[in-house]
Amino acid sequence: MLKWKVVAKTLASFASITFALCVLFGLLVPTRFHPAWLLEAILPGFTWLTMPSFLLGVTETAVYGAWAGVLFTALYNYFARGATPARRAEA
Secondary structure: OOOHHHHHHHHHHHHHHHHHHHHHHHHHOOHHHOOHHHHHHHOOOOOOOOHHHHHHHHHHHHHHHHHHHHHHHHHHHHHHHHHOOOOOOOO
């Protein structure tokens, strides 16, 4: 059984770090090599690039990651319970 809090925190952190690395990549390479439009399309309210927009992006990706963690944990635990063989009652 997975613990939803641990998985949610893990995926929220993973998503936020990945977002920050994508922004850093976008700042280091020429514009033609990074699709800033993709982040703007996926994250409502995000525009390339201001500090409030960056903080909004980090927050949104953390929320999306946490939601994915909660949903994944619920589904995993549901299907994991169904995959284990039922124990016989000893008489």
